[in-house]
Amino acid sequence: MSILIRDVQVEGEITQVYIEGNRIAEIGKRREADVVIDGRGKVALPGFVNLHTHSAMTLFRGWADDLDLSTWLETRIWPAEAKLTPDDVYWGAKLAGLEMIKSGITTFNDMYFHMDQVAKATRELGLRAFLAEGIIDLNDPERAVKQIRTAEEMNRRIEGMKVDRITPVFGPHAIYTVSRDSLLRIRELADKRGSLIHLHLSETKREVDDCLVETGMRPVKYLDSLGFLAKDVIAAHGCWLDPSEIEILAHTGAKVAHCPVSNMKLATGAAIPYDALREAGVVMGLGTDGPASSNRLDMFEAMKFAALLQKFATGDPKVLPAPEVFELASLGGAKALGIDAGVIGVDRLADLILIDPRRPELAPRHSDVSNWVYSAHGSVVDTTICDGAVLMRNGRVKGESEILERASQVAQDLVTRE
Amino acid sequence: MSILIRDVQVEGEITQVYIEGNRIAEIGKRREADVVIDGRGKVALPGFVNLHTHSAMTLFRGWADDLDLSTWLETRIWPAEAKLTPDDVYWGAKLAGLEMIKSGITTFNDMYFHMDQVAKATRELGLRAFLAEGIIDLNDPERAVKQIRTAEEMNRRIEGMKVDRITPVFGPHAIYTVSRDSLLRIRELADKRGSLIHLHLSETKREVDDCLVETGMRPVKYLDSLGFLAKDVIAAHGCWLDPSEIEILAHTGAKVAHCPVSNMKLATGAAIPYDALREAGVVMGLGTDGPASSNRLDMFEAMKFAALLQKFATGDPKVLPAPEVFELASLGGAKALGIDAGVIGVDRLADLILIDPRRPELAPRHSDVSNWVYSAHGSVVDTTICDGAVLMRNGRVKGESEILERASQVAQDLVTRE
Numbered sequence: 001m002s003i004l005i006r007d008v009q010v011e012g013e014i015t016q017v018y019i020e021g022n023r024i025a026e027i028g029k030r031r032e033a034d035v036v037i038d039g040r041g042k043v044a045l046p047g048f049v050n051l052h053t054h055s056a057m058t059l060f061r062g063w064a065d066d067l068d069l070s071t072w073l074e075t076r077i078w079p080a081e082a083k084l085t086p087d088d089v090y091w092g093a094k095l096a097g098l099e100m101i102k103s104g105i106t107t108f109n110d111m112y113f114h115m116d117q118v119a120k121a122t123r124e125l126g127l128r129a130f131l132a133e134g135i136i137d138l139n140d141p142e143r144a145v146k147q148i149r150t151a152e153e154m155n156r157r158i159e160g161m162k163v164d165r166i167t168p169v170f171g172p173h174a175i176y177t178v179s180r181d182s183l184l185r186i187r188e189l190a191d192k193r194g195s196l197i198h199l200h201l202s203e204t205k206r207e208v209d210d211c212l213v214e215t216g217m218r219p220v221k222y223l224d225s226l227g228f229l230a231k232d233v234i235a236a237h238g239c240w241l242d243p244s245e246i247e248i249l250a251h252t253g254a255k256v257a258h259c260p261v262s263n264m265k266l267a268t269g270a271a272i273p274y275d276a277l278r279e280a281g282v283v284m285g286l287g288t289d290g291p292a293s294s295n296r297l298d299m300f301e302a303m304k305f306a307a308l309l310q311k312f313a314t315g316d317p318k319v320l321p322a323p324e325v326f327e328l329a330s331l332g333g334a335k336a337l338g339i340d341a342g343v344i345g346v347d348r349l350a351d352l353i354l355i356d357p358r359r360p361e362l363a364p365r366h367s368d369v370s371n372w373v374y375s376a377h378g379s380v381v382d383t384t385i386c387d388g389a390v391l392m393r394n395g396r397v398k399g400e401s402e403i404l405e406r407a408s409q410v411a412q413d414l415v416t417r418e
Numbered sequence: 419m420s421i422l423i424r425d426v427q428v429e430g431e432i433t434q435v436y437i438e439g440n441r442i443a444e445i446g447k448r449r450e451a452d453v454v455i456d457g458r459g460k461v462a463l464p465g466f467v468n469l470h471t472h473s474a475m476t477l478f479r480g481w482a483d484d485l486d487l488s489t490w491l492e493t494r495i496w497p498a499e500a501k502l503t504p505d506d507v508y509w510g511a512k513l514a515g516l517e518m519i520k521s522g523i524t525t526f527n528d529m530y531f532h533m534d535q536v537a538k539a540t541r542e543l544g545l546r547a548f549l550a551e552g553i554i555d556l557n558d559p560e561r562a563v564k565q566i567r568t569a570e571e572m573n574r575r576i577e578g579m580k581v582d583r584i585t586p587v588f589g590p591h592a593i594y595t596v597s598r599d600s601l602l603r604i605r606e607l608a609d610k611r612g613s614l615i616h617l618h619l620s621e622t623k624r625e626v627d628d629c630l631v632e633t634g635m636r637p638v639k640y641l642d643s644l645g646f647l648a649k650d651v652i653a654a655h656g657c658w659l660d661p662s663e664i665e666i667l668a669h670t671g672a673k674v675a676h677c678p679v680s681n682m683k684l685a686t687g688a689a690i691p692y693d694a695l696r697e698a699g700v701v702m703g704l705g706t707d708g709p710a711s712s713n714r715l716d717m718f719e720a721m722k723f724a725a726l727l728q729k730f731a732t733g734d735p736k737v738l739p740a741p742e743v744f745e746l747a748s749l750g751g752a753k754a755l756g757i758d759a760g761v762i763g764v765d766r767l768a769d770l771i772l773i774d775p776r777r778p779e780l781a782p783r784h785s786d787v788s789n790w791v792y793s794a795h796g797s798v799v800d801t802t803i804c805d806g807a808v809l810m811r812n813g814r815v816k817g818e819s820e821i822l823e824r825a826s827q828v829a830q831d832l833v834t835r836e
Contacts, residue, residue, distance in 0.1 A: 058781075062788035066725075066739035099778035264726035265792075267735045295792035296779055304719075305726070307484075308682035312727070317685045321484035360517035361714055361796070363476075363822050364829035370480035374683075374713035378779070379797035404781050411782035 001034055001388065008039025008354065010344050012368075017044060019350040022164075022388035027346055035390065037383065039354060043368065046342050047106025047351040047386060048299035049333025051257035052198075052236035052287030054112045056092030058099070059411040060292035069204075069266055077292060081113070083417050088410050089114040093121035095407035096297055100127060101397050103298045103378020106351040106386040109234060109257070109287070109337060111171040111198050116157045123163050126391045128351065130337055131158055132171025132198045137182050144182045148189070155195070165387045167196075174200040175219055176207055180226065187228050196337070197228075201235035204268050208240045220245035229254045234336055236287060238277070239263055239270045246273065250280035255336035258328065260305040261296070262289035271313035274320055285333030286325070298378040299329045307373060322373040354383035419452055419806065426457025426772065428762050430786075435462060437768040440582075440806035445764055453808065455801065457772060461786065464760050465524025465769040465804060466717035467751025469675035470616075470654035470705030472530045474510030476517070477829040478710035487622075487684055495710060499531070501835050506828050507532040511539035513825035514715055518545065519815050521716045521796025524769035524804040527652060527675070527705070527755060529589040529616050534575045541581050544809045546769060548755055549576055550589025550616045555600050562600045566607070573613065583805045585614075592618040593637050594625055598644065605646050614755070615646075619653035622686050626658045638663035647672045652754055654705060656695070657681055657688045664691065668698035673754035676746065678723040679714070680707035689731035692738055703751030704743070716796040717747045725791060740791040772801035 003019040010017065010027065018026040018033060064076035089112065100108060107128040110118060115133045122129045133154040137144035155168035170186050172178040178186075178199075190197050202208060202219050215222045220241065223229050231253035238256045241249070249256065258272045277284055286306055288297045303325045310320040334342030341349040357365065361375045384392040391397065421437040428435065428445065436444040436451065482494035507530065518526060525546040528536060533551045540547045551572040555562035573586035588604050590596040596604075596617075608615050620626060620637050633640045638659065641647050649671035656674045659667070667674065676690045695702055704724055706715045721743045728738040752760030759767040775783065779793045802810040809815065 058778075061782060061784065061793065062786075063782075063784035065785070065788045065792060066736055068735055072735075095778055095781060102778060261726065264730040265735065267729040267733050269730075269733050295788070298779070298795075301722075301795075305723075308679065308723070309730070311685045312682040312687075315685050315687050317486055317490075317683065318484055358819070358822060360476075360513055360520060360818075360822065361716070363513060364479060364481075364826040366479065366481035366829065366833065367483070368480075370483045370713070374483060375479065377716075377719075377795040377797060379795060400778075401776070404776060404778060408782040411784065415784065 003035045003037065003350070003385070003388065003390065004031055004033035005037045005039045005044060005354070006030065009043045017344065019385070019388050022350055024344065024346055024348050024350050027344070037354070037393070041358060042354045042356050042382060044344055045104070045353050045355060045372070046330040046344055047353050047384065048104050048329050049285055049337065049342060050100065050105045050108040050288050050297065050299060051234065051285035051333040051336055052259050052289055053108055053110055053297065054290030054292070055096035055108060055110050055297070056089045056112050056118060057290035057292040058095040058407065059088060059092040059414055061295055063415055064292070080415055083414060084113060086114040086117045088414050090117040090121050091407040091410040093118040094125065094403045096291065097121055097125040097127055098397055098400060098403050099297045101125065101384045101391045102381065102395070103300065104353040104381040104384060105297065105299055106353070106384065107333065107337065107339065107341060109169070109198060115154045119158045119161055119166050122166055123161060126386055126389050128165040128339070128386055130167045130169045130196060130198070132169040134171045134173050135182065135186065136173045136177040137179050138177060139179045141181070144179055148182060148185060152189070155193070169196045169198050172197065172199050174207070175222060176210060183223070183226055183228055187226070190232060195232070197233045199233070199235060200237055202240045202245070203237035205240055205270070218242060218245055220248050224248045224252065237263065237268070238272050239268045241273055241277070243276065246276050246280045246282065249277070249282050255283045255285065257285050257287040257336070258306060259287045259289040259294070260309045261294035261302055264305065264309060266293055271309050274310050275314070283332065283335050284328055285336045286329045300372065300376045300378055300380070303329050303373045322367070322370045325373050326369055350388040351386050353381050353385070355380050356382045421453045421455065421768070421803070421806065421808065422449055422451035423455045423457045423462060423772070424448065427461045435762065437803070437806050440768055442762065442764055442766050442768050445762070455772070455811070459776060460772045460774050460800060462762055463522070463771050463773060463790070464748040464762055465771050465802065466522050466747050467703055467755065467760060468518065468523045468526040468706050468715065468717060469652065469703035469751040469754055470677050470707055471526055471528055471715065472708030472710070473514035473526060473528050473715070474507045474530050474536060475708035475710040476513040476825065477506060477510040477832055479713055481833055482710070498833055501832060502531060504532045504535045506832050508535040508539050509825040509828040511536040512543065512821045514709065515539055515543040515545055516815055516818060516821050517715045519543065519802045519809045520799065520813070521718065522771040522799040522802060523715065523717055524771070524802065525751065525755065525757065525759060527587070527616060533572045537576045537579055537584050540584055541579060544804055544807050546583040546757070546804055548585045548587045548614060548616070550587040552589045552591050553600065553604065554591045554595045555597050556595060557597045559599070562597055566600060566603060570607070573611070587614045587616050590615065590617045592625070593640060594628060601641070601644055601646055605644070608650060613650070615651045617651070617653060618655055620658045620663070621655035623658055623688070636660060636663055638666050642666045642670065655681065655686070656690050657686045659691055659695070661694065664694050664698045664700065667695070667700045673701045673703070675703050675705040675754070676724060677705045677707040677712070678727045679712035679720055682723065682727060684711055689727050692728050701750065701753050702746055703754045704747045718790065718794045718796055718798070721747050721791045740785070740788045743791050744787050768806040769804050771799050771803070773798050774800045
């Protein structure tokens, strides 16, 4: 299977992009291809990498906003999640995938429950995904055994699907929900299986304070003392990192997923120390977080929030300029996950999107990258290609209305279910 | 001229909206009308009121981002503005108007130069506008005379157009750019003409500090000592208001336009004290600010930024919940400007929009208002009606491509002009 994108703008030049299989095979020459896409007037960009989300939580979008974290979790989310069925998660993930395709995301790094269902939805939709069954043992050894067994079983099922673009990952939820023993066990399993590890880290001040009380160490130091941190760890949030922790992240090679929208909406109280992380050489990407807390799966929105939050929190409008935030959302995430994506180049994965810039909010075109970061939203995306397959063309995705209808029904049923 | 919107959802109920002339004449009964719009599956909302912008600055969108304020003004914006022609402003305002119509804004409160051109563009596009020629005298008495004369002349020209939906306003830029004598003179003129006054107030800490040094008073106290503040004053920003100033705003009846996106992007360092202003009974609305500093003229985006900035800055996720921020963006702005808009009701101005909620980011529909505030962007708007005239239908505005082309040319020419 081959695709030619004709006469499209790539990094300021009009050129030809030729895709063979799931890779970009050539840039510059017009070639015969099975599918020819007219790129005239359009701009090709790398597909975005959503480095932290809980995609199936689309089911809870708008259902419990403007609450404090404990009310939100204890009276709304946890009771509803206790009733989640595999079918719910399947439709929630389908809705999320549809939204991601429509807003130009080609890869997502996900943590939730019933992840075999997310894998099934992702296989059907054509996205690239890293999927972690969330592990929460609440210091209960019996629960720990069960949770790790479930996670291993899910990972086996996902591997059994033999879809290259879908990769199982270990997902210990956070240091305050997963015991020391389980963290050690997960580290061991990840080494054995060669899997990534995806967790929440240093999101709230309470997490840091509690960790200090219980272990005498800050969260990153605590994890490092267990030998947990390494190049294969992706830590979401990192709002409350101190300089010594940034140093540890840098030398262990752990990655950070910044989620500005949920940090602001849930009032985590501190912005990620972006410049210090960058100077230390920590690989960072950008995430939307789950739609129950951030509402949207739109990396354009996440880019604008990331840039503006840094400027506001530091008092310096020069921090996190547009080209850097665009890189976070694309190449940064790809590096964190170890995939050959995030830029348009020969031999890279054919994960890319086309934008039609003929819209009032994208005019004039003094700086395209400023326009993508500060003016665009997901709706500017016209075409989405992932792993060499066209997932959306002219803004339309196959099966869209069925997904909207079924996911809406499931969501309504879930929150009213006895 | 009459319009019937058939079978449309208004505040949760399916109903009929009948418009006669520029008012909503009846809600509930299906009547004969000159134009019938099928509202099935759609939701009608009040058109948004953009309470503070510099619309023609679309010309500078993306041209000078990520700079500190003094570099931005002194090396980029001011030198370029010195070359602005009336024709530039006309096309900049056309582009802005197009963007506002497409994202559901029906009224805007604008301050810039060559405002007769903005009036001309607004008349052609069909929007409702309050237009202020910016007055900046830099304490130079000669300049003051000229600037006030120009403003008066512009206001006369705008009044001379005799378009009810376009209203001239006085626009003293700010206390640090306009002398005491000019402020007094403008107060006098506004009383005589019955005009509103639109200015920037308490945007940065430097403004407060300088005012304390020069007058011994904080900005609001200083203005009040001149007898300047009254019900007809709309003050943009208000980031650095202290409790005594909030008290003065409340008892004088002055209004506040909150601009969260530009406050964050320019790193003003403090968020508006929203809850204190609300408790004091100060009328507030929401503004996008100009597209040179906020990039977008999209009130959906401004709503999400407003809510999230309050939560982040106060540490309380319950502050500024979705229904309140929606009211800021609609009824709040309408009250500030003294127009019968901002809600859909009988005898109100026919300023309203239709949204098609069949989109992944607006599913499920647990709470429509949460979806509008936290999930929607301007692109969800399908139909825009202002003053009883249909400005957009099915997402298309008449003359769209000519505006894009001409405004882009003008913008390119402006920044390269010798």
